[in-house]
Amino acid sequence: MKNDVKGTEIYKTDPLVKRWDYSLSYIHSYAQDSEFFKSLGKNILLGSYCKKCNYKYGTYRKYCMYCGGETQDIELPLNGKIHTFTTCYYSGESFMNDIPYTLILVEFKGIDSLFMSRLINKENIKISIGMKVKAKFKRLQKFDVNDVYFIPEL
Amino acid sequence: MNDVYIVSAGLSKFKKYNYDEDFRLMVKRAFDYALNDTDITHKDIDGSVSAYFSDHIQGQLIAGAMTNDYIGLATKPSKRIEGGGATGGLAFQTGYEEIASGNMETCAVYGFESMSHLNTWKGNDVIALGSDSNFDYPLGGFYTAYYALMATRHMHEFGTTHDQMAMVSVKNHGNAIHNPFAQSPMKIAVDDVLNAPMVATPLTMLDISLMSDGAACVILASEERAKSLCKNPVKIRAIGSSSDTMRLSDRPFGNVPLLACESEDDYKNLKYPGVHSFRAGRLAAKMAYERANIKDPLKEIDFAELYDSYTSAEIQAYEDLGFCKYGEGGKFIEKGYSEINNKLPVNPEGGLLASGHAIGATGIMQAVYAFWQLQHSIGKHFNSNRLQVEDAKKGVIHSHAGTGAYETVSILER
Numbered sequence: 001m002k003n004d005v006k007g008t009e010i011y012k013t014d015p016l017v018k019r020w021d022y023s024l025s026y027i028h029s030y031a032q033d034s035e036f037f038k039s040l041g042k043n044i045l046l047g048s049y050c051k052k053c054n055y056k057y058g059t060y061r062k063y064c065m066y067c068g069g070e071t072q073d074i075e076l077p078l079n080g081k082i083h084t085f086t087t088c089y090y091s092g093e094s095f096m097n098d099i100p101y102t103l104i105l106v107e108f109k110g111i112d113s114l115f116m117s118r119l120i121n122k123e124n125i126k127i128s129i130g131m132k133v134k135a136k137f138k139r140l141q142k143f144d145v146n147d148v149y150f151i152p153e154l
Numbered sequence: 155m156n157d158v159y160i161v162s163a164g165l166s167k168f169k170k171y172n173y174d175e176d177f178r179l180m181v182k183r184a185f186d187y188a189l190n191d192t193d194i195t196h197k198d199i200d201g202s203v204s205a206y207f208s209d210h211i212q213g214q215l216i217a218g219a220m221t222n223d224y225i226g227l228a229t230k231p232s233k234r235i236e237g238g239g240a241t242g243g244l245a246f247q248t249g250y251e252e253i254a255s256g257n258m259e260t261c262a263v264y265g266f267e268s269m270s271h272l273n274t275w276k277g278n279d280v281i282a283l284g285s286d287s288n289f290d291y292p293l294g295g296f297y298t299a300y301y302a303l304m305a306t307r308h309m310h311e312f313g314t315t316h317d318q319m320a321m322v323s324v325k326n327h328g329n330a331i332h333n334p335f336a337q338s339p340m341k342i343a344v345d346d347v348l349n350a351p352m353v354a355t356p357l358t359m360l361d362i363s364l365m366s367d368g369a370a371c372v373i374l375a376s377e378e379r380a381k382s383l384c385k386n387p388v389k390i391r392a393i394g395s396s397s398d399t400m401r402l403s404d405r406p407f408g409n410v411p412l413l414a415c416e417s418e419d420d421y422k423n424l425k426y427p428g429v430h431s432f433r434a435g436r437l438a439a440k441m442a443y444e445r446a447n448i449k450d451p452l453k454e455i456d457f458a459e460l461y462d463s464y465t466s467a468e469i470q471a472y473e474d475l476g477f478c479k480y481g482e483g484g485k486f487i488e489k490g491y492s493e494i495n496n497k498l499p500v501n502p503e504g505g506l507l508a509s510g511h512a513i514g515a516t517g518i519m520q521a522v523y524a525f526w527q528l529q530h531s532i533g534k535h536f537n538s539n540r541l542q543v544e545d546a547k548k549g550v551i552h553s554h555a556g557t558g559a560y561e562t563v564s565i566l567e568r
């Protein structure tokens with residue numbers, strides 16, 4: 001118990017307010033989404049296709065949300081366009097060290113729905129809707145959705 | 155189905171920090187306020203519904219049961235409802251269902267959240283876990299960013315401007331000046347909003363709702379009990395609700411579900427909802443309007459408590475709820491239509507932006523304000539008639555979870 005060594009942090013005495021740290025390590029399984037995350041290590045961005053509905057999902061899902069049928073994995077194009085974007089100057093605590101960063105929703109030709117990702121914009125190009133972007137993959141795979149990101153395609 | 159009425163309501167004062175009262179005591183304040191206002195006793199209450207969003211924010215699981223015994227309702231049936239930002243709105247509708255079904259004759263619906271117990275950064279993180287933890291949250295996704303993505307697209311699609319969004323903030327903070335329960339009354343100008351620290355483009359600190367400690371309570375009753383308990387009850391005319399995909403990326407590009415006052419020609423080239431609009435809000439409104447026989451909301455509704463978690467969301471809600479056509483929301487605020495005593499006052503007490511956003515309390519807070527508006531008792535509760543909507547007969551309350559993963563619309567009338 002760290003607190004016992006360091007002493008207990010008291011913020012106020014009236015009313016009595018103390019610091020209480022609690023945390024947990026979660027055993028996170030990607031379960032039926034695993035193939036998507038494994039494929040990022042092979043520089044492949046997977047989407048899903050429902051044959052029955054003839055619908056192509058830009059974000060991987062193993063079952064079609066319209067008919068309930070199992071989807072087929074498809075490779076998404078690695079080039080797309082910005083559907084919308086935002087640059088974040090604040091964040092949740094877990095991402096404080098990343099700010100500022102830009103999130104985009106990517107649209108792909110021939111795919112019916114979108115994909116959310118980060119845009120790494122090293123040259124500080126002015127971002128706009130409709131701008132062409134291309135997927136890049138992290139060399140060191142961390143097995144999360146940040147293993148893929150997008151950059152402006154000039 | 156039995157008719158359902160609101161017979162009393164109460165609020166705690168909404169605050170940024172309330173370390174003097176925990177969630178149980180805040181609910182007690184709101185509940186006791188409601189009991190005293192209409193001279194109702196514990197014996198009159200058949201059961202309850204509690205509303206709160208996150209166990210992590212309270213630092214306590216099964217906080218609903220703890221609250222229930224604290225306010226004196228142990229032994230009566232009770233349940234907890236959770237649905238993100240729509241928690242309070244959903245709990246209100248659950249209370250309605252308890253009475254409408256005949257399961258209870260009277261039901262206390264209370265909501266709360268103690269958000270000050272997490273710092274803002276941690277709070278953002280905890281709330282962001284209310285988004286897909288495989289695909290969205292790990293990107294650094296958090297709610298301001300998701301709404302900002304939607305706002306950016308709304309601006310692109312319809313020409314909405316940040317100035318127009320800022321006008322929502324000016325209006326709601328200004329309204330709150332006359333609301334003694336409100337957390338953040340302020341006289342500000344459009345430039346103050348535009349020049350506030352940027353959080354996620356285009357949304358600045360003053361485009362974003364508050365994080366609050368607060369509680370709210372309404373007491374619902376059947377027609378017979380309402381008549382015996384209260385001189386001027388307010389009827390819940392209809393409820394509507396809907397849902398949508400959790401991930402923004404899954405939203406399709408189809409056709410607008412039309413309200414009675416719209417036609418296909420209005421939206422020939424609009425792909426819907428994409429990420430510019432809230433389909434669940436539209437569908438919830440459509441359901442509630444059809445049940446309440448409302449054909450033209452702008453003409454028939456006297457005021458609305460809309461879910462202004464962000465300034466952009468209030469503008470989007472004008473459209474989703476059919477106060478104007480899609481694409482005209484920016485002009486709606488610019489022309490002043492949603493100001494108090496204009497065409498359709500929206501958030502006359504300050505909304506989530508200025509009155510407060512204690513997540514689980516929020517939808518119920520809206521019901522409390524709407525109840526007082528329809529009782530014409532704002533003057534009594536606020537010590538000033540400034541915010542009383544003149545001759546208010548019909549009001550609407552509306553809430554969101556996530557980026558519209560659940561939405562509720564309820565219609566109240568005197």
Ligand SMILES: [Zn+2]
Pocket residue numbers: 050051052053054055064065066067068069
């Ligand atoms: Zn299908």
